[in-house]
Amino acid sequence: MRFILVDTIHELDPGKRIKASKTLPANEELFRDHFPGFSVVPGVLLTEMMAQAAGRCLDAEGTHPGRAMLGKINGASFREWVKPDQEIMLHATITQNRPAFATADCFAEVVGKKVCSAELFFVFAPHEQFASDYQDEILNAYWKIHPDMQPKRTR
């Protein structure tokens, strides 16, 4: 399993809000253990999905000194079981956006029903720490469809 937990970005206002989605297929190996006979998407992965969506919203802006990295999880709650093959809609609104940190109110929903939420805190890891040819394929796919939405500084 790759650790790209966003399939598609549907709506994006860089640095402000994002709507994205992820579906975990039933043949993912993790469902053999989580749990036998009762497959559910782990809450930790739901949290990571929200974090990856919110992080991409911040990275899309291109104004921070590095890539957004999850620093803290505040008040996460999980209200409903999420099953394999269900499309999970991920929503994040950036509530604080400063050079050194950012916060985001996030939630996920399935078929219009909220399944989890969390307030996430982000710090920024310097670009130099990543592979020089590192590209975000999910963001790039969005920019390809919406080239006019891409901030010039990130092109």
Added chain:
Amino acid sequence: MTQIEALQWIAKVFEASPDQLTPDTHRDNVPAWDSLGVLTLMASLDSDLGIVLTDDDVQAVKTVGDILDVIRRNGKLT
């Protein structure tokens, strides 16, 4: 807020017990007052009290009393 309420608020920010903190408590003696803790303090001051710290403010804050002074200077401490 009163000083007692402010100490409770600071304790919450640093995930500490309020009775562990006094104005003389140095950041070295608060385990969660690390680099992430500094950013958490900045975010919480902004979101909870409407106080935006400058870089100079951040460098100067070394004790709980320094945080109380920041809150006081911004008119949030009675």
